[in-house]
Amino acid sequence: MRVIEFHRYGGPEVLLGIEAEIPEPGPGQVGIDVVYAGVNFADLKARAEGYRVPSLPFRPGLDVSGRVRALGPGVTDLQVGQEVAAFLPGGGYAEVAVAEAATVFALPRGVDLRTAATLPTVLPTAHALVHEAGRLRAGESVLVQGAAGGVGTVVGQLARAAGAGAVYGVVSSPDKVAHAQEHGYDRVFTDPSGFAEEVRRATGGRGVDLVLDPVGGQTLRHGLDVLAPFGRLVSFGNAGSEEPWQVGAAALSPLGRSVSALSVLQLAHTAPGALRELAERSFALVADGTVRLPVTAEFPLAEAAEAHRLLGSRRSTGKLLLKVG
Structure with missing residues (x-):
């Protein structure tokens, strides 16, 4: 079978197309004939920095859709040939x-x-950011970094469906503003380093109730600064690759602010049952039309490096896919 993997860290050029043995599912596992594979920013960080890479060579790809090829011992709730989606490490x-x-x-x-x-x-x-971790209530305001990306596109719609009073977004360039506005955002700011002052003006100095941040570093600090009294910040990534920082009671207690973190990658490992319940709730919102995530670019599997270049350029919006089978 054809696969894409890397044997060293670096730019998109380290992605290699090779022939490999077809894997067989073990106990509690499912073999899938992949039709589409998602391209995520975590794949780029794995390739460039070794993010959550246990060893080399490594094959990226966190989400796929396709048909069940084979069932490992103990798997009884699926059938060979059934169409499925799957989350992978x-x-x-x-x-x-x-x-x-x-x-x-x-x-x-x-x-x-x-x-x-x-x-x-x-x-x-996106569902966990808005509901389980973010606990957004009707009438509250939310600020989302990366508003035109895959997660940001869905968060805007979920926040609007939850009755948010105002949905603000931050994007990296003006050409992404229209995409974000089409997916639930009231105001979109285009200065990733100077958004804090714009948020204060937009909220009359009060700040926002919920900040969702995948960037980390100084961006996260600015997000904390624009939280309203009793506001919550949820960190869900470190796209900026800055050194992690800590925040304590001295910074949070004066206004009753709180900070939490979310990683679906870690949740899949530590609490797969919780991830399954979360996935079922969120998938239902696609089936009933509450949210949609547009595919804005599609590449053949052999052109995975081009998909990485596009996502890494920060010019893409929505979701990027690889067409596999």
Whole structure:
């Protein structure tokens, strides 16, 4: 079978197309004939920095859609040939992938395989940011970094559906503003380093109730500064690759602010049952039309490096896919 992997860290050029043995599922696992594989920023960080790479060589790919090829011992709730989406710790850039059964999901009625490939990573993350971790209440305001990306596109719609009083976004360039506004955002700021002052003006100095931040570093600090009294900040990544920082009671207690963190990658490992429940809730919102995640670019598996270049350029919006089978 054809796969894409890397044997050293570096730019998109380190991604290699090779032939590999077809894997067989073990106990509690499912073999999948992959039709589409999602391209995520975590794949770029894995390739460039070794983010969550246990060893080399490594095959990227966190989310796939396709058809069940084979069932490992103990798997009884799926059938060979059934259309599914799956969340993986890696290995999705391949014609055949193996996933733990707990992270393989039968497709909701009306959801096709192309759409399904956008779901396993983005939808549970966005749902948890707005509801489980963010606890957004009707009438509250939210500020989202990366508002035109995959997660940001869904968060804007979920926040609007939850009755948010105002949905603010930050994007890296003016050409992404229209995309964000089409997906739930009231105001979109285009200065990633100077958004704090704009947020204060937009809110009359009060700040926002919820900040969702995948960037980290100084951006996260600025987000903390614009939290309203009793506001919450949820960190869900470190796209800026800055050194982690700590915040304590001295910074949070004067206004009752709080900070939490979310990683669907870690949740899949530590609490797969919780991820499954989260995925089922979020997938249902796609099936009933509450949210949609547009696929804005599609590449053949052999052109995975080009997909990485586009995502790494910060010029893309929505979701990028690899067409595999």
